[in-house]
Amino acid sequence: MKALIFIILISISSCKTENIEKSISGNFTGMNGEFSITLDSIDSDGKSFKIDSIRVINNSFEFKNLRSKKTKKYQIKVISDSLKRTISYITIWFENEDVFIDGLLNKENTYFDTIKVKGGKLNEIQAGFSNIMQKHGDEFERKLALPENKGKGDSLFKKLVKLIEIDQINFIYLKPNNEISLENIIRLSSQISNDSLELYYNLLDSNLKSSKNGEILFEQKKLDKLKVGDYIQNFTARDLNNKEIAISKFKGKIILLDFWASWCMPCHEQNQKEFSKIYEKFKDENLVIISYSLDKKDAKEKWKEASKKDNITWVNISNLKGFNDPISRQYNISSIPNSFLINQKGIIVKSFKDYNPDNEVIESEILKLIK
Structure with a gap:
């Protein structure tokens, strides 16, 4: 009987522990004016769903x-009434x-100078990632202010x-063994060797391995990452009319593959000013431009609108998977725009990162292949 009573008491205690209601609260120093706070839940696809919204009272919520x-x-989301916009996520x-x-x-109440989140191991780990960015950001600002670094902002930022x-x-x-590190290693996987990704994957517990991000990492660690000098591999994606297009269709042509x-x-600036010019100049010279969108599935309409705005009349495709797209990972895409020039034999001959309106290097490299 005593044993039975003990089990019942333990069960009641466990139930009470699980049902204890918790809170998410905060205090914002220096807040002037009226603000509201929205709480959104984020699912495994990165989509947000509104849970609740409250007013900030005496700088607290x-x-x-x-x-x-x-x-x-x-x-x-911290929303300013006077500015009529979200000032922080x-x-x-x-x-x-x-x-x-x-x-x-x-x-001016337009952004936060500092934000600290306390409560739970994952928020501590997230703070670790934020502290790394803060440390290097402060050093970047210090170096940028030095007279000898005048005009070197772009190179300093790339080093940052x-x-x-x-x-x-x-x-x-x-x-390693947490949701935040898993998210970040997927984000940075283009900078990490497949052997190192395999090593990290083996450090995960079974729950993380079976999660959506765990499955993404499992596929990414098997990809052959491409670089200048490699032959491209065939892939397929769909255009805005949902027609499937394979890159092998353009075998024997010069291909300018751009991720955007x-x-x-x-x-947008590169599409409107550089690629439109290249397209008109070389469309009859065995050149095909392929714009590969890294928009996500819920942004298909935005992709469509942007394509119309940029007047993209060349090949325009996507699998609508964002930066987690296996094609993006295979080409080591960590930032956009990022373009690749592929010769008639299917070999990557040049890679171009970012957009410089004063630089016509892509056109000059195309001319080398045509001649």
């Missing part, structure tokens, strides 16, 4: 009565314990991005 047996990813992880956000706004990537990759291997997206401003 609190979402109460939260409870979940599973870890959940949320996004907090704050990603948080809820592990069925209280989460507190401590923020300091700038004088590389240093952040190196430190974040090292941090991932220090803290509807949200990328430099991509």
Whole structure:
């Protein structure tokens, strides 16, 4: 009988523990004016769903009565009434314990100078990634202000991005077995060898391996990553009319393969000013331009609108998988625009990152292949 009573008491205690209601709250120092806070849930595809919305009172807010047996990813949107826009998006992880956000706004209340999220191991890990960016960002600002670095902003920024990537990759291997590191290694996988991806994958527990991101990583670690001098491999994607197009269709032609997206401003400028010019000049010279959109499935209409705005009359395809697209990973795409020039034999001869309106290097390289 005593044993039975003990089991019942343990069961009641366990139920109470699971049903304890938690909260997500915060305090924003320096906040002037009226603000509201929206709480969105983020699913495994990165889509957001509104959960609740409240007003900020005396610089503070609190979402109460939260409870979940599973870890959940949320996004907090801080919305200014006077500016009529969101001034900050704050990603948080809820592990069925209280989460507190401590923020300091700038004088104009247009952004946060600092944000700290406390509560749960995942928020600590996320802070580790943020601290890496903050450290290198501060150093970038310091170097940019030096007289000897005047006019060197672009080169300094590229070095900044590389240093952040190196430190974040090292941090991932220090803290491997969690959702945040898994998300980030997928984001950075184009910079990591397949052997290292395999090593990381083997550090994951069974739950993470069977998750959607775990399955994405499993496929990515098997991809043969392409570089200048390699033969391209055939792939298929669909155009805006849902027609499937294979790159092998253009065998024997010069191919300019460009990765872009509807949200990328430099991509629009390059489409409108450089690629349109190249298309008109070389369309009868055995050259085909292929624009490969890295928009996601829920942004198909934006892809369509951007294509019309940029007057893309050449081949325009996508699998609508964003940067997680296996084709994007195979070509090591970490930023856009990023283009590849492929000769008549199907060999990648040049890679072009970013867009420089004063540089006509793509056209000059095409001329070499035509002659």
